[in-house]
Amino acid sequence: MTELLSNLALGLSVAVTPENLLFCFVGCLLGTLIGVLPGIGPLATFAMLLPITYYLPPAGALIMLAGVYYGAQYGGSTTAILVNIPGEASSVVTCLDGHAMTRQGRAGVALATAAVASLIAGCIATLVIVLAGPPLSRLALLFGPADYVAVMLLGLVAAVLLGSGSILKSAGMVVLGVLLSLVGTDVNTGGERYTFGIPELAAGLEFIPVAMGIFGVAEIVSNLEATKGRGRTVSPISSLIPSREDVRRGLPAALRGTGLGSFLGILPGGGATVSSFASYSLERKISKSPERFGRGAIEGVAGPEAANNAGAQTSFIPMLSLGIPPNALMALMMGAMMIQGITPGPQVMTAQPALFWGLIVSMWIGNLMLVILNLPLIGIWVRLLRIPYGYLFPAIMLLCIVGTYSVNARALDVQLLAIFGVIGYLFFKLDCPPAPLLLGLVLGSPIEEQLRRALLLADGDWSVFVTSPIALSFLVLSAVMLVLVVFPTVRKSRDVAFAEEQ
Amino acid sequence: MRPRSAQDFCAGLMFIAFAAAGLFFARDLEMGSASFMGTGYMPRLVSFVLLAIGVLVAARALFREGPGLASWAWRPLILLTATILAAGLLLPKAGLVITAVVVALASNWAAEPLGLPRIAALTALLVVFSVALFHYGLELPIPVWPR
Secondary structure, X not given: OHHHHHHHXXXXXXXXXXXXXXXXXXXXXXXHHHHHOOOOOXXXXXXXXXXXXXXXXXXXXXXXXXXXXXXXXXHHHHHHHHHOOOOXXXXXXXXXXXXXXXXXXXXXXXXXXXXXXXXXXXXXXXXXXXXXXXXXXXXXXXXXXXXXXXXXXXXXXXXXXXXXXXXXXXXXHHHHHHHHHOOXXXXXXXXXXXXXXXXXXXXXXXXXXXXXXXXXXXHHHHHHHHHOOOOOOOOOOOOOOOOHHHHHHHHHHHHHHHHHHHHHHHOOOOOHHHHHHHHHHHHHHHOOOHHHOOOOOOXXXXXXXXXXXXXXXXXXXXXXXXXXXXXXXXXHHHHHHHHOOOOOOOHHHHHOHHHHHHHHHHHHHHXXXXXXXXXXXXXHHHHHOOOOHHHHHXXXXXXXHHHHHHHHOOXXXXXXXXXXXXXXXXXXXXXXXXXXXXXXXXXXXXXXXXXXXXXXXXXXXXXXXXXOHHHHHHHHHHHHHHHHHHOHHXXXXXXXXXXXXX | OOOOOHHHHHHHHHHHHHHHHHHHHOOOOOOEOOOOEOOOHHHHHHHHHXXXXXXXXXXXXXXXXXXXXXXXXXXHHHHHHHHHHHHHHHHHHHHHHHHHHHHHHHHHHHOOOOOHHHHHHHHHHHHHHHHXXXXXXXXXXXXXXXX
16 A cells, blocks of 8 residues: 555656646546537547657656547547537447437536546546556466466457457458568567568558558548538537536536446457447436437436546556557557557556656546636637638648658658558458557567466467466457457447448 | 348448458468468458458348448548648758648638638648657758759
């Protein structure tokens, strides 16, 4: 316990330096901004910010990116409630009851509920990270190479199963990502793979042009196709204060959502979106008056909003303690850490305690900042919605190009950006979800490394994956998840959840 | 036999094409054994898994109803791709200001163009913003003006 407190104190000392408070503030502000603006997701923003983080100190870079991540959940719900447009995938369910409340003239209450529920969830989820992180890291240190391969496979399987879109195609995208990760010099033999004689490729495929191409450029093209660059109109906002009845219904829902989101966030493949869908169906299921849902039930706002924020935050746990990103955003976070020369994994907590605890405490501060930032600024966010996309995307283009170029100051990366923009658009048109590809790209190298080590130690005997109890249990868990999804009931609810999303 | 879902069928073909390229370009790489993997072991392993998934996706599309092929927004795609390629060449030589102007004008042309006063204002804003952020803020080693 004292150790815990001293860790938190260390984190606090890192997080409240003026510099890091500024990074936290900028991250939250940017996150809210992109959350409000439909058509710019947190993935694209992460991809755009990655090259910039290269020039920041490690703690500041991660604190800012984390701020963008949970700030986007906040901003996304603002547009969901006010104009019935989910700024982010995770706020899709907030549209249902949140916008219904707006139509009843209770927009202010819905916004305040979303903000407070998110704050409650953020505080509790931060505690969960503090409590669950260290034991998990210690556990991870017991892992042998075969166990690592198994847990990474579990992560990839879960990402495929819990993500949106066709399972088979998602699996293909994961494997394609792993294939792309093989580009470059094989560290074990020194031989070159898929470099086509281009010397710059010997160091491997840069993460940034791939991510920016697929999530930045391809998104711009598909957005231009969909929106034709227009803005939107918005309804006015009423009082922010919820009634006693609202609190009585909303508070337990927020707490249930927090619990559910914290749990789902830790699971590989989990995160904000899955958590919010799960919470909404839970609230509707246990409600005594389920008919109110979809007509402005406050539980339908408080629960999912708490859940998506909790899930967004606890999804840092597997990334920070195991070095395994549970979703594509965390994969980009890992990319940011690697750019800074930090290898994510159990050693981060012991080798970089200031960074680790500073990041965690900054999340709590960030959540507070978001409430302070959001409630007074709602009017401004709403006006921002009227900016047509035609003004926004040239700026995004320029950020992508200069950002990509700046990392290594070479034209090849910009050419890769163009190529992956086209490939990303192809994925979009063939309805192949691009997020799993990013996970495969990030996890490809560690999987190969650990697989080689495991098989070298086992003298080429593949049975090592079933003789280690840890590896076996992860593989069994993956298999169980696969079987469950083939089951009609699970499959049906998954399809329903994501049909609403699309 | 016509596929029931042209979209999925093409997705399967895309996976197969990537896998085939993976196998083809790894053909000269040494295979090694499971305990001492050569440079070509993982590329072949991963390509074969991808090939299998591609075949499954394409085969399933033959029998299961699904969406057809969507039309492509060729104009923004081609123009924006060309803009990126041009900007990549311009940036180190012509500098930030000219690149920003080119990107702003070309992007605008790729979408539904704004009127002249608006695009002029947007371009000016982008130039100021990019020089402020990249040159003064991040102090990137990119020239501002042609050298």
